[in-house]
Amino acid sequence: MEIGFLELGVDKAIPAGLILNELISNALKHVFPAGRSGGLTITGELVSGRVELSVQDDGVGMHIAEPSRKSLGMKIMQILCR
Numbered sequence: 279m280e281i282g283f284l285e286l287g288v289d290k291a292i293p294a295g296l297i298l299n300e301l302i303s304n305a306l307k308h309v310f311p312a313g314r315s316g317g318l319t320i321t322g323e324l325v326s327g328r329v330e331l332s333v334q335d336d337g338v339g340m341h342i343a344e345p346s347r348k349s350l351g352m353k354i355m356q357i358l359c360r
Contacts, residue, residue, distance in 0.1 A: 281322040284329065293358040294322075294329050300351045301333035309337025
């Protein structure tokens with residue numbers, strides 16, 4: 279995990295935490311099937327007043343074929359990112 283000091287107000291901290299929770303949960307649920315081991319890299323920084331978060335994995339990946347088929351969690355993340 280590589281997250282620098284982020285001094286965020288509640289209006290940014292709560293959505294950022296919810297987004298990270300969804301990204302990490304999805305990685306653990308979908309990209310490491312059947313006990314497959316692997317790693318996650320989580321980074322975050324404040325750039326020009328915007329929070330930039332990244333969750334990367336070395337698992338099998340996750341593919342969503344069509345935007346209309348996105349999960350509720352993915353839709354919620356899009357809303358929170360706005």
